[in-house]
Amino acid sequence: xxxxxxxxxxxxxxxxxxxxxxxxxxxxxxxxxxxxxxxxxxxxxxxxxxxxxxxxxxxxxxxxxxxxxxxxxxxxxxxxxxxxxxxxxxxxxxxxxxxxxxxxxxxxxxxxxxx
Amino acid sequence: xxxxxxxxxxxxxxxxxxxxxxxxxxxxxxxxxxxxxxxxxxxxxxxxxxxxxxxxxxxxxxxxxxxxxxxxxxxxxxxxxxxxxxxxxxxxxxxxxxxxxxxxxxxxx
Numbered sequence: 456x457x458x459x460x461x462x463x464x465x466x467x468x469x470x471x472x473x474x475x476x477x478x479x480x481x482x483x484x485x486x487x488x489x490x491x492x493x494x495x496x497x498x499x500x501x502x503x504x505x506x507x508x509x510x511x512x513x514x515x516x517x518x519x520x521x522x523x524x525x526x527x528x529x530x531x532x533x534x535x536x537x538x539x540x541x542x543x544x545x546x547x548x549x550x551x552x553x554x555x556x557x558x559x560x561x562x563x564x565x566x567x568x569x570x
Numbered sequence: 571x572x573x574x575x576x577x578x579x580x581x582x583x584x585x586x587x588x589x590x591x592x593x594x595x596x597x598x599x600x601x602x603x604x605x606x607x608x609x610x611x612x613x614x615x616x617x618x619x620x621x622x623x624x625x626x627x628x629x630x631x632x633x634x635x636x637x638x639x640x641x642x643x644x645x646x647x648x649x650x651x652x653x654x655x656x657x658x659x660x661x662x663x664x665x666x667x668x669x670x671x672x673x674x675x676x677x678x679x
Contacts, residue, residue: 559667
């Protein structure tokens, strides 16, 4: 089955610790994204990558970092510099830029709680 | 990307059609209208998209006004499993997508 996997589903960390969220896709999509969702809110874009070894900041990139060393993987690190990291994190992928019907496919999300 | 406005919540009786409106008065000529939905604590799911013409698929129908300043997503026979938050997004054929707070649809038995 093709799709996007995120692990773990729930993650707990102590304040001040960095944590890395996993996102893997086997859809052969060029573009990948990370979003943050707070209770009752829409999604806010953290980072996106349109191609391997390249990524761009989204609207709320401060306190986060990413890498895109492989087409199928786009891990997100939540650093200690992120002031309020507790949130629901969603990863998505889509076919690359220039494709008209490039709807995004989302993973199941990781709920991060910082204690 | 153009901004969209949606009602924060709606109710619909099970088996009836659910009509979810979206205003996108600043949409530009090359921007498509997309609809996604999110069931509680899951990732959003793509429903349908369109540019100018009305569209229909196995999940829903999308009606876009002639001036393209608003659209309506129609779920023809709503079921309890259609209870979700529905997001209307407008975008051109590049990759950023902006999700607002959406409409929380409750399907009532």
